[in-house]
Amino acid sequence: MAVPPNDVADLGLAQAGVRRVDWAERAMPALRRIRERFVAEQPLTGVRVAACMHVTAETANAMRTLRAGGAEIALAASNPLSTQDDTAAALAAEYGVAVYARAGMDQASYDRNLAAVLEGSPHILLDDGCDLVNIVHRERPELLSGLTGGCEQTTTGVIRLRQMEREGALKLPMVAVNDTATKRMFDNRYGTGQSTIDGIMRATNAMLAGRTVVVAGFGYCGRGLAERARGMGARVIVTEVDPVKALDAVMQGYTVLPMEQAAAEGDVLVTVTGNRDVIRAEHIAQLKDGAVLANSGHFDVEIDLPALESLAVEVREVRPQSDEYVLADGRRIVLLAEGRLLNLGAAEGHPAAVMDMSFSVQALTVAWLVGQHSSLAPGVLDVPEEIDNEVARLELEALGVGIDHLTPEQEEYLHSWRE
Structure with missing residues (x-):
């Protein structure tokens, strides 16, 4: 596999990065199941994704899942201190992701890398703090016509998106992944x-x-x-x-x-x-x-x-x-x-088991965006409830936990005001 364009510290660290990514994957069973589904269904064939995220082993598994579904990905770091240089090397050398991230990079490098991931005229934005959305709207508006939409996974980013929506400035459908029940409960809390x-x-x-x-x-x-x-x-x-x-x-x-x-x-x-x-x-x-x-x-x-x-x-x-x-x-x-x-x-971020849910929601939401984009208007959208429930179901299944199901009589009782 040819190594895609990248700006990483040392491609020689790739094998160490693979070991780190594989270790994280053990605690990400829901994402593994979604990856298997994506391999079979190929819902993202030909879709170009630009991402601004923390370049960690957990993120690498999310990128692998999108790649398995057929996506082309360019990834920039969302924080200079969070980048794992070995993970960045593995993403580029082993997993086919164009990654632009070095630990400890300065502000000029950070800005340059954000610009780099947009050069491929993406269809989907995966944002972590609304930086990519901000750049597209303020500096690269010519990209808007080719964009399907995107996801935002932070509270700070969603606050910015909602303000843009209130002012009529948001020109894309952006899904507030941060606001799902699973994300708030497990990732945030x-x-x-x-x-x-x-x-x-x-x-x-x-x-x-x-x-x-x-x-x-x-x-x-x-x-x-x-x-x-x-x-x-x-x-x-x-x-x-x-x-x-x-x-x-x-x-x-x-x-x-x-x-x-x-x-x-x-x-x-x-x-x-x-x-x-x-x-x-x-x-x-x-x-x-x-x-x-x-x-x-x-x-x-x-x-x-x-x-x-x-x-x-x-x-x-x-x-x-x-x-x-x-x-x-x-x-x-x-x-x-x-x-x-x-x-x-100062640490490694959330445990992989937590990010399993957040990135599972995001992966399914990207596929939903691609499938539904023609019917979506610009604005801040909620993750469809069925996606959140599906991720929770996958997690329970992985944990070996069973739950009750409503009987037909219970369903009727809940949906009838006459009862």
Whole structure:
């Protein structure tokens, strides 16, 4: 097989990448079943896919599934710190994916790689933060006529898409994969919760039991993180702007405070909101000596990094992915993973078993888009319920779990107002 165009660190790492991808595949049974189906049905023959995603072993298995269905794929990294160079090499050398990703690449390289995946005039966009959609609409509008649609798998990206839709700017049907029940429950809640704790532990080797962890944001990701921090023995404080979510946190037994108060109490503070400037200069002024700051939101804007840098008189790396900012008054503030997405910058992201569901939904949704595109209008679309249910069914089947089924009488009772 000819190696497609690529920008990877070292193609010689391909075999190590194959081993990593194969290990992840063991925990992705639903995606394996979908790949087998795609091999037989070839629903994506001739379809060109441009993807901006974290280049990890789990993503590689998603790309293999789309390739098995006949798709041509160009993949760029969605985060400079999350790329696994051996996985990128395997994608190019062994799995036929045109991949543009190097660990630690600078902003210019990141932008260049995003442009590269669009050069093939794609039919489908797979986005992770709405970057590709943004570029197409603002810089490459000539590509719109050839695009069928796409998928967005992050909360941040869906927020952007809905704003584009409200303003009449969105010219494509984009499916909010992030908003499915399986994605929110497993990827956002269980995946983010576990992988964020993993990132904190790898970067700091700190003990969480008996310490105070501040979780900024109590959406699905924040809930998962709060649950797991409490499970580690931490005292958890939640900050929120949404009164309903704040009330939910209170009813679950968490302390809820404004960030102005929480900052002074936190030993570890993690933002997971999808918004910017959640921790600002006035909050940094309240932090304890040795406080740890981290972000598990998609973009590195949740912590006001310019403010932190302006307050520091010295910055030094104290551990891999841990930078210590020494303030004028002597306090030391530790920033993890450069304020980027912690669970992928300092750890390996979600477990493969979690991504199995998210990528299974995405694979089936891509096939659905290709089959239904002529009837779809521009806008933000939900994943069809039958796809979400199918993925859940495949996962239960893989786990050997059986469930009940409604009897005809029960079906009639549920659908009849006369009963």
